[in-house]
Amino acid sequence: MRIGELSEATGVDTETIRYYERSGLLQAPERQANGYRAYGPVHLERLSFIRHCRALDMPLADVQRLLGFVDQPQADCGDINRLIDEQLIRVRARLKSMRALEKQLTTLRTHCEAGHTASNCGILQELVSAAHGEACACHTAPSSES
Structure with missing residues (x-):
């Protein structure tokens, strides 16, 4: 083909x-x-x-390692287990980060209701404040509630 x-x-x-x-x-x-x-x-x-x-x-490096095991089926699978354990750690860290991001966005969303104009939108005001380095509720450190 x-x-x-x-x-x-x-x-x-x-x-x-x-x-x-x-x-x-x-x-x-x-x-x-x-x-x-x-x-x-x-x-x-x-x-x-x-x-x-x-x-x-x-990651491609891990795929390469796994392909090495495919090519050498007699090899011990302990390294394969470690590789998957490392991937689980990365995924769990990313999930934690995504939950913190969700919390920040949810907090940001509470700053404005529909029906306002952009000039008095609480979300835009919070984002502008954050861009100027001012503290805003949406950028507080995430709590350990995750």
Whole structure:
């Protein structure tokens, strides 16, 4: 199959496929006589694996490590468990940060009701105050209630 077909089959952009080839995540395919890349089932399977790992928001370095385990199935899986544990830590930290952001936005939203003009909008006033370095309720340090 050609790169466009591989892209369509996996949902991965063609430029991303080329990047994965350059970075060594995806083996370079053989070239047909006309110079087109000829991808096979092995490329489809590996690219699908990469895409799934990326959907789990894994950094490419971790995907590379996981692919190393795919290529060496006899290796101990303790490192795989540690890799996933590290990803869980990153995800949990991001969730905590997102909850704090939600709280700040919720607080900011309470500063204005519909029906006002932009000139007397409490949200805009709070944002302008914050931009000028003035303390506002929406930028207070998040509490540890998360």
